[in-house]
Amino acid sequence: MEPAGPAANTIATLWWVMLAGATAIFVLVTVLLALGFRSKEAAGDEKRQERSWIIGLGLLFPSTVLLALLGYGLWVGERLLPRDGPDLVQVQAEGRRWEWIFGYGDLPAVRTLNVLHIPAGRPVDVAITTSDVIHSFWVPRLAGKLDAIPGHVNVLRIEASQPGTYEGRSAEYSGVGYDHHGFTVIAHDAAGWQNFLESGR
Amino acid sequence: MTSVLSILVSPLLWLALFSGIYGLQGLSCELDLDTTTFAGISAARALLGAAWLAAIALQATLLAALHAGRFSPEGAFVRWISRATGWTGLVATIWTLFPVAVTSTCG
Structure with missing residues (x-):
């Protein structure tokens, strides 16, 4: 890794x-x-x-x-720790058996299923929660893992240095099927991120 | 019975202090004390720092009592073990509660 x-x-x-x-x-x-x-x-x-x-x-x-x-x-x-800073991007991740739903601070109306879009080279704060049982949000190549707790929001700072695709998964056993509870993070370059934002508006 | 008590009192006190101060940390986060500041220091930081220092003072007082003639247990072996566990309790209190006193309080 x-x-x-x-x-x-x-x-x-x-x-x-x-x-x-x-x-x-x-x-x-x-x-x-x-x-x-x-x-x-x-x-x-x-x-x-x-x-x-x-x-x-x-x-x-x-x-x-x-x-x-x-x-x-x-x-x-x-x-x-996630601290305030310039260029910060806010996203939300909600886990549930067996999928991840992602939301975007810059695009309140947009939701993506099992694919998280982020800009490369910028810090991203992921607000993590769950709608059923405890899961754990983990993108091994980008950051440590953090639990998704029902009724509570934990914030994890991730950042990709380069554009690319990174695999993520739940690192918490949450029932039969959790081993397929994965997602993908797509880190865009500046132009790609701008396209993503404009396509969502 | 007194011998067992003098041997175990410091580790048991550490156990209670550890649970109490980490419980206090959870409570201070729940009550948003980390966002209330006095003279540049958050209320949570001041509260937890004071609790840590008080815990050290308590363990040090207990250790001094174990060394003092009046409270020192009888019998060379029990006295030696009691002082060793007393020092262990003091060091454990400083070491294991240090993170909660100095690092960021709430995530």
């Missing part, structure tokens, strides 16, 4: 950073375990060993790495 937008890129980087942190802790603990079986220093050094091995390496190192990862994760989470 190659990231195709800023949010997906950020999430992919977060995944690699988390993997690096987890690997560093795993390698260190494995080395400590191996060394624990290998050597035995003089009994008088026990206090010093306790300080350096258990407190220094066993507690401080993982805590420092986890604290750094927590801080980075929170910072990334803040960056992914």
